[in-house]
Amino acid sequence: MNAGEKITLTELQGLIRDKLYESLPDFFWVIAEIAEIKTNSAGHCYLELTDNDTTRGRVTARVRATIWAAKYRSLNTFFNASTGIPLRTGITILFKATVEYHELYGLSLNISDIDPSYTAGDMALRREGIIRRLTTDGVMTMNRELSLAPYPRYIAIVSSSKAAGYQDFINHLTNNPYGYVFKPELFEAVMQGETTERSVIEALDRISAGASGYDAAVIIRGGGSTTDLSWFDSYDIAFYVTQFPLPVMTGIGHEKDLTVTDMVAWRSFKTPTAVADFLVEQTLDCENRIIDMASSLHTEAAGLLSSAEEQLSSLQNRTAATARLIVRVKDEQLGYHAETLLRSKNNLIRAAKERIDRTESALHHLDPAGVMQRGFTLTTKNGKIMHSPAGLEPGDIIVTHFDQGHATSTVKETSKKG
């Protein structure tokens, strides 16, 4: 082609296409992230693939790609079976592609094969990265450290009213066999797709604003092996859960692996109904504990009462016994005193009698009659007892008195002793 020669746009595009086809191999294995994916009514899949500089958060390359309907059906089924997720935005895939160039649409890639093991590995790595980051932040167990109310009644639910699991959860909670009354409140959120992260965080945000009105938060959605749980392998959701002021329980329908959100939750369950059953059992436990406590209380109180009664009876017995003992001792003392008294009275009387006897006998000796009986006499002159011869003169008449009579004499002479 010579300089200055003019060509049409169609010719230029055709030229580029020819050059491309000439110089490029038939196919490439390419790694790229799915930025957009949609299917049309015919079942053809249209994608927007990008390469990202994650450290700068910048897109470094972008291309359109197609998977034709027949291919797409088998590829997507296989991919889903291998990775547990469908082809969707946000994941990185390794695919076999042919470069195509169309005059009207420009460059695009036609995907003929996808290696799911690459995505699985990539997701696992990403997941590990999230876990590592949460661990480094020191927040992995923060929500688990909260304590659940003994009777969790006010339950804030993050789910979609359309989700099958949501209705199951409500049914299990309200129709529990014990008649416990719960107050569930739904905070509507998108539970799958690329808006999941933002939507769930917004719902959690609304609950958090009125956290004091709830006992726990639950994140639930219906399960199934083919549903994509990897939206919950999100650092932002997981971090929000770790910082949440209420215990967060999850029941997002996983069969095998836990999502990162499950891992940081207060407790994770396989299904929404399992969460509801746990809440009912928790309440049953609480009621049983209360019944036990009430019965221990009764036993304790009865024990205290009966020991107080025993103490009282013992005091009563001791008081009565002591009082009776004192009375008896005093009585005995009294008896002893009386006896002593009696004994000493008798002694005194006897002694007095003896003294009296002695005195009597002494007096008996002094009686003049007695004395005269023993031969002594009494001399009188003119009726007057004479004690010595001093009052007597010769010729005086004296009378000598005997026990048995008297004699009258005349004094011849007197003399004195000495």
Add this chain to the structure above:
Amino acid sequence: MAKKEIGFNEAVKGIEEILKNIEEGEPDIDRLSEDVKKAAELIKICRKRLRETGEKIDGIMKDLKS
């Protein structure tokens, strides 16, 4: 004049004091019947309190079970 009701523990302490007095002290016959009467009154008060408490507890527990 309304007298403040004597407490259970106070009453038991009273009984014990009286008992200690007649058990260990020089017994005084003039005071003995007075002391025993006092102790008996205190015991009666305690009994009454125990019975009332027991009935109250049973009532409360019955309330709980209904």
